[in-house]
Amino acid sequence: MLNILVYGAVTSAVYAMLAVGFTLIFGVARVLNLAHGAFYGLGAYSCYLLTGRLGWPLLPAALVAVLFVAAFGVAMERFLVRPLRHSALAVLMITIAVGLLFEQAMYLLFGSEARNVPAFSNATWSYAGLDVSGQRLLTLGFGIVIIGLLWLFINRTRLGSAILALSQDREGALYMGIPADRIYAVVMAISAAIAAAAGVLTAPFLTVQPTMDLLPMIKAFSIVIVGGLGSIPGSILAALLLGYSETIVAYAVSPAWTEIVSLVAVLLTLILRPAGLLGKRAAF
Amino acid sequence: MRSRPWIFVPLVLAALAALPVIVKSEYLLGILSVCFIYGIWAASWDFMSGLTGRENFGHALFIGAGAYTSAFLNARFALNPWWGLPAGAAMAVLLALVIGFPTLRLRGPYFALAMLAAATIMQRLTLIFWQYSGGEEGIPGLDPLLNSKIGIYYLCLAALVLTTAALLLLARSHGGLLLRGIRGDEAACQAAGIDVTFYKIAALVVSAACAGMGGVLYAHYQEAVTPDVFSVALSISIIIMVYVGGIGTIYGPAVGAILLALLPELLRGLGQYRLWAYSVVLIFILFFAPGGLVAPLWRRAVGLAR
Numbered sequence: 001m002l003n004i005l006v007y008g009a010v011t012s013a014v015y016a017m018l019a020v021g022f023t024l025i026f027g028v029a030r031v032l033n034l035a036h037g038a039f040y041g042l043g044a045y046s047c048y049l050l051t052g053r054l055g056w057p058l059l060p061a062a063l064v065a066v067l068f069v070a071a072f073g074v075a076m077e078r079f080l081v082r083p084l085r086h087s088a089l090a091v092l093m094i095t096i097a098v099g100l101l102f103e104q105a106m107y108l109l110f111g112s113e114a115r116n117v118p119a120f121s122n123a124t125w126s127y128a129g130l131d132v133s134g135q136r137l138l139t140l141g142f143g144i145v146i147i148g149l150l151w152l153f154i155n156r157t158r159l160g161s162a163i164l165a166l167s168q169d170r171e172g173a174l175y176m177g178i179p180a181d182r183i184y185a186v187v188m189a190i191s192a193a194i195a196a197a198a199g200v201l202t203a204p205f206l207t208v209q210p211t212m213d214l215l216p217m218i219k220a221f222s223i224v225i226v227g228g229l230g231s232i233p234g235s236i237l238a239a240l241l242l243g244y245s246e247t248i249v250a251y252a253v254s255p256a257w258t259e260i261v262s263l264v265a266v267l268l269t270l271i272l273r274p275a276g277l278l279g280k281r282a283a284f
Numbered sequence: 285m286r287s288r289p290w291i292f293v294p295l296v297l298a299a300l301a302a303l304p305v306i307v308k309s310e311y312l313l314g315i316l317s318v319c320f321i322y323g324i325w326a327a328s329w330d331f332m333s334g335l336t337g338r339e340n341f342g343h344a345l346f347i348g349a350g351a352y353t354s355a356f357l358n359a360r361f362a363l364n365p366w367w368g369l370p371a372g373a374a375m376a377v378l379l380a381l382v383i384g385f386p387t388l389r390l391r392g393p394y395f396a397l398a399m400l401a402a403a404t405i406m407q408r409l410t411l412i413f414w415q416y417s418g419g420e421e422g423i424p425g426l427d428p429l430l431n432s433k434i435g436i437y438y439l440c441l442a443a444l445v446l447t448t449a450a451l452l453l454l455a456r457s458h459g460g461l462l463l464r465g466i467r468g469d470e471a472a473c474q475a476a477g478i479d480v481t482f483y484k485i486a487a488l489v490v491s492a493a494c495a496g497m498g499g500v501l502y503a504h505y506q507e508a509v510t511p512d513v514f515s516v517a518l519s520i521s522i523i524i525m526v527y528v529g530g531i532g533t534i535y536g537p538a539v540g541a542i543l544l545a546l547l548p549e550l551l552r553g554l555g556q557y558r559l560w561a562y563s564v565v566l567i568f569i570l571f572f573a574p575g576g577l578v579a580p581l582w583r584r585a586v587g588l589a590r
Contacts, residue, residue, distance in 0.1 A: 259405050
């Protein structure tokens with residue numbers, strides 16, 4: 001019981017970190033970023049490169065990795081997405097090309113075998129028959145803090161209001177003199193940084209492989225569809241829902257069936273409530 | 285030649301049909317057979333997504349469904365591989381209905397995302413339920429559809445020509461016009477009393493059936509299936525082939541697929557960098573030739589001749 005509670009929370013935190021960035025960039029810039037998984041993978045790989053190959057201590061390596069991925073996201077937005085913004089399909093294709101390039105680049109640079117990234121904490125917590133690694137608890141804690149900070153940033157700062165304004169009414173925001181292109185870059189940086197942070201935090205207990213970007217991204221947009229495209233509270237709620245359902249299915253049935261949970265959730269959502277749990281606009 | 289550029293089509297087909305008489309290399313014929321199968325996949329992707337503008341990021345779902353269904357029937361129940369063609373197509377159609385019904389009645393990116401998710405999850409499932417699906421190794425030791433490589437070459441060529449011709453006819457028909465209309469302005473089509481959801485799902489079903497049959501051909505050509513038939517890399521390779529060919533033209537993607545599939549084989553050593561090269565090609569096309577390469581060149585040739 002306690003197992004389900006704690007492991008479900010950790011899974012949900014990771015999913016939420018991925019889904020929030022994905023839904024943010026969609027909600028604000030209308031960019032369906034299929035390179036989002038690449039941000040996550042790039043975070044883990046940069047951390048591996050800095051710690052494993054260059055021998056940096058973990059903390060600066062993690063920070064540099066997150067900043068690097070944020071810069072990568074901004075560069076992608078500026079040079080690849082922005083020139084193609086006139087066509088939604090072209091944007092979709094360019095993001096998928098970036099995802100593919102990431103995978104292939106990691107194959108060429110680091111090979112296909114799994115890599116190790118050191119953990120912030122190697123301690124194991126035992127309580128009432130429950131064993132959790134410190135790194136998982138840290139991931140949970142960081143996830144909550146990061147999402148809390150994002151929440152404060154969007155709701156309490158000027159820049160955050162500009163982001164909200166753009167997501168609610170692009171034209172209206174433009175008339176108010178909000179520099180849309182600059183805001184898109186900021187949002188891309190935030191979204192990439194959160195995904196990279198998730199990559200750095202989970203790398204010690206998940207596998208770091210060139211194909212690691214795909215499944216988390218599938219989970220991220222399953223969550224985003226269930227929660228409602230563009231709704232941050234929705235994606236947090238859906239992350240909890242999916243994280244816990246997967247954990248419960250893993251314990252009650254078999255870990256093999258967890259992959260089906262997100263697909264069933266997506267199809268059910270689209271049949272019953274296409275706008276998602278907290279989606280504002282009807283998707284019809 | 286100046287007056288009728290279409291004369292090229294039977295000429296090229298005749299050249300392809302005569303190839304096994306001139307070239308005795310089974311290796312080359314095998315490569316071309318796979319290229320033709322890619323052509324079927326690209327043309328069928330284009331029929332749904334190119335015409336209606338609803339991008340399908342998981343075409344591999346239908347390919348894998350066809351391939352695995354046929355492999356199951358052949359390996360577990362020792363069924364004649366020819367039965368795999370209708371069975372594989374039926375399974376692909378079933379999946380198309382399951383995914384298409386909830387997602388295609390909606391606007392927005394739901395269909396694209398659901399297809400990508402479904403294909404990826406199917407690939408994971410083939411690994412997780414390895415007792416039934418053979419896991420990473422897949423299902424080996426399938427019977428080939430025909431015993432001679434030359435026979436398979438002709439089979440794949442015929443399948444490509446027939447599906448492309450059929451899809452072209454459908455695309456030129458009234459229904460195809462409606463599909464293009466949906467791409468142009470879905471709301472206007474709806475307002476004109478057209479059941480857009482029905483047409484989109486019908487197009488997906490046709491596309492899935494062709495892709496599933498292509499998957500069956502592929503499985504029995506390889507005499508094995510592996511989880512790679514569900515891979516995102518395959519889905520995206522097909523989309524890139526369509527882009528190179530010229531989206532929405534059907535014959536363009538078929539030709540583009542053959543060319544792109546042939547490219548890594550011609551440039552030896554490129555095989556390892558295949559996806560890398562494809563994604564660079566895709567970025568190039570998006571920025572510099574949004575209409576693709578094959579179809580615009582063909583149109584220009586036709587236009588000049590006129």
